[in-house]
Each structure stands twice: as C-alpha cells, then as structure tokens.
Amino acid sequence: MKNILRKIVVASVAVAAIALASNSAMAASRVNVPFNFRVGGKVCPAGDYTVQQGLNHNVVILASTDGATSFTWLLQPGNASPLDKAVVLKFDGQGNNSWLRSVQYGPQVTPRLDKGTDSLEHAGLEPVTVRVVTGR
Numbered sequence: 203m204k205n206i207l208r209k210i211v212v213a214s215v216a217v218a219a220i221a222l223a224s225n226s227a228m229a230a231s232r233v234n235v236p237f238n239f240r241v242g243g244k245v246c247p248a249g250d251y252t253v254q255q256g257l258n259h260n261v262v263i264l265a266s267t268d269g270a271t272s273f274t275w276l277l278q279p280g281n282a283s284p285l286d287k288a289v290v291l292k293f294d295g296q297g298n299n300s301w302l303r304s305v306q307y308g309p310q311v312t313p314r315l316d317k318g319t320d321s322l323e324h325a326g327l328e329p330v331t332v333r334v335v336t337g338r
Contacts, residue, residue, distance in 0.1 A: 230252045230253070231252065231253045231289040232251070232253075233250070233252075233253055233291060239301065239302055240300065240301045240302070241301065241302040241315055242273060246266065246302075249268075251265060251266055251267065251291075252265050252267060253289050253307065255277070255307050259310075260276060260277055261276055262274070262277050262307045262312060264291075275313075275315065276312065277311065278311060279311075280311030281311075282306065282309045282311075283309060284309045285309070286308055287308050288306060288308065289307055289308075290305070290306040291304075291306075294316055301316035302315050303315060303316050
C-alpha cells in the first residue's frame with residue numbers, strides 16, 4: 203500500500219512539474235523592435251523586449267531584456283480567434299516618431315495605449331506591426 207501511495211505522489215509531482223515548466227516556457231515571448239518608440243510618456247530604445255502574461259491572465263507585461271524599462275497593462279478580449287496564440291505589438295508611425303498603440307497576447311489585447319497623445323503628432327503616420335520573434 204505504501205509503494206502504491208508513494209508512486210501516486212511521485213507521479214503527481216512529476217506531472218505538476220512538467221505542466222509548470224511548459225507553462226513557464228510559454229509565458230514569455232521575445233520581440234525585437236527595430237526602432238525607438240514612445241509609450242506612457244517614455245521613450246524606449248530599439249531592441250529586444252519580452253512580452254508575458256501576468257499570473258491572473260488579465261495583464262500583459264512588456265519589459266526590455268536589460269531590465270531598464272517595464273510596463274504593465276490590463277488585457278481585454280480582442281478581435282482574434284480564441285485559439286490565436288500570436289503576440290503582436292502595434293505602433294503608430296515608424297522611426298523616432300513611433301507610439302505603441304496596443305499589445306496583443308493571444309486572443310486578448312490592451313486598450314489603445316497612445317490615445318492620450320496629441321492627435322496632430324499622429325497625423326499621416328502609417329501603422330506598423332511587430333510580431334513575436336521567439337517564444338510563444
């Protein structure tokens with residue numbers, strides 16, 4: 203009886219560890235933004251960023267890989283299919299005049315992030331989309 207109980211406990215721990223490891227591996231995605239951009243009143247340099255969902259799955263975290271910059275936003279249902287696993291950053295403009303518009307994490311998306319900026323600054327800017335490079 204002790205052997206059976208021990209095997210059940212060991213099997214349960216192994217399954218939990220595998221599930222946690224696979225969930226953690228999928229939790230962060232790396233994106234390369236090839237231009238400087240603005241968000242939340244800050245200028246963020248071009249480079250690698252990680253995008254991950256918070257533990258409660260209602261927030262998304264965008265952080266530079268060097269740890270210098272980090273943002274957290276609430277997520278809401280988006281237009282994507284519930285099975286969509288894409289991680290997408292959408293920008294207004296390109297080059298030094300870019301504003302982060304939204305972050306999509308699977309079927310969820312942030313509200314518009316650049317709506318507080320001066321609309322004249324956005325006049326005539328083309329939208330730019332940056333998709334995930336590695337991760338998810």
